[in-house]
Structures are given as C-alpha cells and as structure tokens.
Amino acid sequence: DKANYRHFMAKEIHEQPEVVGHTLARYVDMASERVMLPVKLPFDFKDIQRISITACGTASYAGYVAKYWFERFARVPVEVDVASEFRYREAPLRKGDLAIFISQSGETADTLAALRYAKAEGVHTVSVVNVPTSTIARESETVLQTLAGPEIGVASTKAFTCQLMVLALLAVAAGKARGELSEEDEAKLVHGLVEIPRLMAAALTSEPQIEKLARDISKSKDVLYLGRGTSYPLALEGALKLKEISYIHAEGYAAGELKHGPIALIDENMPVVVIAPFDRVFEKTVSNMQEVAARGGNIILMTDAKGAAEATIESLVTIVLPDMAAAFTPMVYAVPVQLLAYHTAVVMGTDVDQPRNLAKSVTVE
Numbered sequence: 583d584k585a586n587y588r589h590f591m592a593k594e595i596h597e598q599p600e601v602v603g604h605t606l607a608r609y610v611d612m613a614s615e616r617v618m619l620p621v622k623l624p625f626d627f628k629d630i631q632r633i634s635i636t637a638c639g640t641a642s643y644a645g646y647v648a649k650y651w652f653e654r655f656a657r658v659p660v661e662v663d664v665a666s667e668f669r670y671r672e673a674p675l676r677k678g679d680l681a682i683f684i685s686q687s688g689e690t691a692d693t694l695a696a697l698r699y700a701k702a703e704g705v706h707t708v709s710v711v712n713v714p715t716s717t718i719a720r721e722s723e724t725v726l727q728t729l730a731g732p733e734i735g736v737a738s739t740k741a742f743t744c745q746l747m748v749l750a751l752l753a754v755a756a757g758k759a760r761g762e763l764s765e766e767d768e769a770k771l772v773h774g775l776v777e778i779p780r781l782m783a784a785a786l787t788s789e790p791q792i793e794k795l796a797r798d799i800s801k802s803k804d805v806l807y808l809g810r811g812t813s814y815p816l817a818l819e820g821a822l823k824l825k826e827i828s829y830i831h832a833e834g835y836a837a838g839e840l841k842h843g844p845i846a847l848i849d850e851n852m853p854v855v856v857i858a859p860f861d862r863v864f865e866k867t868v869s870n871m872q873e874v875a876a877r878g879g880n881i882i883l884m885t886d887a888k889g890a891a892e893a894t895i896e897s898l899v900t901i902v903l904p905d906m907a908a909a910f911t912p913m914v915y916a917v918p919v920q921l922l923a924y925h926t927a928v929v930m931g932t933d934v935d936q937p938r939n940l941a942k943s944v945t946v947e
C-alpha cells in the first residue's frame with residue numbers, strides 16, 4: 583500500500599535510504615568495510631579484458647554510471663548499450679569476458695534477448711535484478727539482487743539507486759581483484775558507500791524547495807539537463823523521469839556538448855537543470871553554466887555547499903546537497919532529480935504512478 587503517501591512513486595522515493603542500505607548490507611562486511619559478494623563469481627576479474635553492460639531505460643543509465651566506476655576503479659574498458667541495439671548489432675564479444683545485464687523486473691524482452699545472445703557467445707553473464715524469480719535472473723550465470731522491494735510506480739526510482747549501489751560495490755570488487763585498488767583504497771571507498779543511505783536521507787530534506795520549483799518547471803515546454811562525468815547519465819535520467827511522468831519535453835546532455843548544438847535552444851523560457859557536485863569536473867561545468875546564463879537561461883543548480891559558494895552567477899536557483907565523497911554522488915543526486923519530476927507531474931495533474939502509454943514491464947520488443 584501507499585502508506586501515507588499520495589502516490590507509490592513518492593513512497594518509493596522516500597524509501598530509498600532504507601532499501602539502498604539493505605542492499606549495501608547484503609554486499610559489504612560492515613566490520614572490515616570490505617566488499618563481500620553473497621555469491622562466488624565464476625570468473626576472476628583479472629581475466630576480463632572488456633565488460634559490456636546492457637539494459638533499457640533507467641536501468642541503462644545505471645549502467646552508464648557504472649562504466650565510469652569500472653573504468654576508474656578497475657581500469658577495465660566498458661561498453662554500455664541499450665538492449666535493443668546490442669541484440670541486433672550482434673556486438674562481437676570475446677569468450678570469457680563479462681557481460682552485465684541490469685533490470686528491475688527481470689522480464690524486459692530486449693534485455694532478455696541480449697542476455698541470450700551473450701550466453702551463446704560464451705561470455706560470463708551477471709545480472710543485476712530486483713525480482714529474483716524473473717526470467718533474466720533464472721537464465722543468468724550469476725545474479726546480484728537489488729533489495730529495493732516491489733516497485734509499483736511505473737517510473738523507476740528506488741530500483742535505480744539500488745542498482746547503482748550494487749554496481750558501485752562490484753566495481754570496487756573488480757578494482758581490488760585486478761590490483762588497481764589497495765586494501766586501504768577499498769576500505770575508503772566502501773566507507774564512502776556506507777555513508778550513502780544517510781546522505782540520501784539528508785537529500786530528501788530538499789523536498790519543500792523542490793516542490794516550489796516544480797511550479798515554475800510545470801509552466802515550461804522544454805527542460806534541459808546537463809552534467810559531466812557520472813552526473814551526465816544522471817542528467818539523462820532526470821530528463822527521462824520528467825518526460826515520462828509530466829509529459830514535458832526534456833533532454834539530457836553532457837555539459838561539454840552544449841556548444842555543439844543545444845545552446846541554440848537556450849532562452850528565458852527553457853529552464854536548465856545543472857547537476858554539478860563539487861568534483862574534479864566542477865569548474866568545467868560552471869563555465870558551461872555561464873554560457874547558459876549569458877543567454878538568459880534560467881538555471882537550477884544541484885550542488886553542495888562548496889559548489890554553491892563557487893558558482894556565483896545571477897538568475898540561479900541552488901539546491902544544496904550534502905558534502906560527500908565525489909565518486910558516489912549519483913545515488914544522492916538522484917533524489918532531487920526524482921523529486922523534481924515527481925512534484926512537476928503532481929502540479930500538472932498527470933497520473934504519476936501510471937503514466938499514459940507506459941507499462942511497468944516491457945515484455946514485448
């Protein structure tokens with residue numbers, strides 16, 4: 583049931599600190615702050631030359647974030663594909679390499695077909711799924727379950743952040759196994775992940791401010807989301823979330839791509855949501871933001887206290903999120919991104935939990 587919430591989506595957004603915490607507890611030895619997968623992997627990460635990640639929609643954005651983590655922590659190249667492209671492209675795979683499939687339902691037709699293709703090519707298959715009895719879970723060599731619990735709202739929220747948690751821990755495990763991370767590095771990263779549920783709870787306190795902002799957003803016809811690094815796939819996720827439940831057109835872009843086209847769209851009628859924690863690419867994103875401001879664009883900046891102090895631009899609304907380890911910001915920044923879409927849809931009066939034309943589980947291609 584919806585507890586005291588108006589919609590399942592609101593309930594599921596608010597459940598995130600708890601279910602992400604459960605998921606974390608399943609994969610970490612809390613005492614030593616080390617990754618401890620609940621299943622034994624039938625391969626050694628040292629032998630993996632390339633990882634391919636395949637999923638659809640929101641799950642594919644979790645995969646895109648994970649690409650940054652695997653490449654950074656484990657120095658292993660990662661390719662991310664949407665399942666419908668992967669399966670028909672017949673991507674060449676090397677026997678013994680690893681393919682990861684991400685799916686909340688575990689029944690998405692294209693993702694399942696991609697899994698079957700990968701198995702036939704002789705690669706190891708790991709699926710990150712929320713429904714352990716699903717077809718994708720059954721047919722994968724290894725299953726890493728997300729403990730999000732049943733997700734009823736059609737727009738994925740808590741499944742996404744739980745997927746990110748599992749993928750972050752798997753990337754740390756890969757880095758350790760490949761000798762790219764020391765025990766000390768591992769402990770530091772795991773410590774950062776242990777903090778995430780608390781930080782997500784802190785991010786939820788931005789809700790009243792976001793509720794007000796949603797009234798302005800609801801008057802717009804188009805919204806642009808920008809981010810760099812791991813905030814780039816989150817920008818894609820923000821745009822998807824907004825369009826699917828509020829029916830407002832939105833696009834996510836890598837901030838650096840702004841001047842290669844989308845800047846032509848900027849005027850006072852198109853809000854620009856900039857996702858920019860104070861990390862090593864922050865300055866670059868700020869300069870993109872200045873380009874938006876110079877063209878009269880209204881900016882909503884999601885950042886932390888340091889970022890807010892550095893970004894001195896007029897016509898800026900700032901949503902200040904907690905200070906945290908730079909590597910894992912997407913789980914925390916997902917919260918305001920989801921809330922903005924949710925409250926905009928509520929203002930628009932759409933059917934938030936059952937948006938038109940959409941199904942929770944896409945079992946046909």
Ligand code: F6R
Pocket residue numbers: 638639640641642684685686687688689690693736737738739822823826942943944
């Ligand atoms: C967006 C959304 C969809 C799903 C996609 C994959 O909010 O819910 O984009 O993420 O259909 O579904 P699963 O994860 O069940 O394979």
